[in-house]
Amino acid sequence: MTNAIHVTSPSLPPLAEFIPYLEKIWASRWLTNNGQFHQQFEAALADYLGVKYVSVFTNGMIALQAGMQALRITGEVITTPFTFVATTHAIHLNGCTPVFCDIEPESFTLDPEKVESLITPRTTAILPVHVYGNPCRHERLKRVADTYGLKLFYDAAHVFGVRQDGQPVASWGDLSMLSFHATKVFNTLEGGALVTDDPALKRRIDFLRNFGFQDEVTVVAPGTNGKVDEVRSAYGLLQLKYVDAEIAKRRRVADHYRAHLQGVPGLRLMDDQPGVKHNYGYFPVLVDAQVYGMTRDALYEKLKANGIFSRRYFYPLCSQFPTYRTLPSALPGRLPVAERVAEQILCLPIYADLGDCALGQIVDAVRAGKRNCI
Numbered sequence: 001m002t003n004a005i006h007v008t009s010p011s012l013p014p015l016a017e018f019i020p021y022l023e024k025i026w027a028s029r030w031l032t033n034n035g036q037f038h039q040q041f042e043a044a045l046a047d048y049l050g051v052k053y054v055s056v057f058t059n060g061m062i063a064l065q066a067g068m069q070a071l072r073i074t075g076e077v078i079t080t081p082f083t084f085v086a087t088t089h090a091i092h093l094n095g096c097t098p099v100f101c102d103i104e105p106e107s108f109t110l111d112p113e114k115v116e117s118l119i120t121p122r123t124t125a126i127l128p129v130h131v132y133g134n135p136c137r138h139e140r141l142k143r144v145a146d147t148y149g150l151k152l153f154y155d156a157a158h159v160f161g162v163r164q165d166g167q168p169v170a171s172w173g174d175l176s177m178l179s180f181h182a183t184k185v186f187n188t189l190e191g192g193a194l195v196t197d198d199p200a201l202k203r204r205i206d207f208l209r210n211f212g213f214q215d216e217v218t219v220v221a222p223g224t225n226g227k228v229d230e231v232r233s234a235y236g237l238l239q240l241k242y243v244d245a246e247i248a249k250r251r252r253v254a255d256h257y258r259a260h261l262q263g264v265p266g267l268r269l270m271d272d273q274p275g276v277k278h279n280y281g282y283f284p285v286l287v288d289a290q291v292y293g294m295t296r297d298a299l300y301e302k303l304k305a306n307g308i309f310s311r312r313y314f315y316p317l318c319s320q321f322p323t324y325r326t327l328p329s330a331l332p333g334r335l336p337v338a339e340r341v342a343e344q345i346l347c348l349p350i351y352a353d354l355g356d357c358a359l360g361q362i363v364d365a366v367r368a369g370k371r372n373c374i
């Protein structure tokens, strides 16, 4: 078998360029707590993303939890079941109840037309996800949130650098959370951020990120430890220099897939959305077993047997995990679109250094479909 091809492979900056940053950290002995690289990283991120305020976090999960606390979200939160489980866990761990709402068949994001019917007197927020970097229908969601006085908090883990009609998608809503996990388009090994244009909210978030400390002797809230150290801040600063090249290389992979897989019967690819500058973090396809001649799971296994490790993001749905499956909104049949998509979805490998030879192998294996079934 040839070398394994994984669904993703992180890009690291040149090691030689990182050493001088490390030398500075070693010389200063300032390792964490708002050091110079931390401050520079937040400013550089805000500048790159085109947003007002960024608070970096040790990972996206902690950022989600702190963001919910900062917005004082309580009671019920309307959210998507078609996401990474961190979204749902953050709601649960903050003492709230997730209320699952179905998704749209084209973009796989929360269906704004189905949100209103789920609102109860206990609802305080909507927590949608720009899944695979597809922007949610923000104007519609904002109208519902504004009408009912709900907070709109985006899980924006997948939209680093994504813009719609020139607007940074990460600037939408009351708050947005980004993830810089190793598998993401922009990584700081582990990492995340909250983005807001409200200075008072940014201040509160920064207290919550550091145990609730306002100053040496004042703790204003039961905060967490979500801080980022100097090493990862410096790494992030350096990574920012390369992120445009990263996205361009990923785009090349997406174009290759589209050129070679478009039109394969039973396979649905996602096109770029009009007016959207995508980041090509994922390459999902939908497998219609009847037409393709093989189920999604059979294709997944077949690829695996050929050393190609695709992923079934996001299967099972969050609403199907034991903690959540007895919730009224999670019961079978309540989320028909999400249930169907979760059965058909497969994310093909995509990363900057995915070479032509590997791409050829993947394309051949997918095109061959049932004929090559192992």
Ligand SMILES: Cc1ncc(COP(=O)(O)O)c(C=O)c1O
Pocket: 059, 060, 061, 062, 083, 084, 086, 087, 129, 155, 157, 158, 178, 179, 180, 181, 190, 191, 192
């Ligand atoms: C949609 C989504 N939300 C939340 C997270 C959690 O982010 P992190 O891994 O940085 O904690 C991730 C990714 O890991 C994600 O894909």
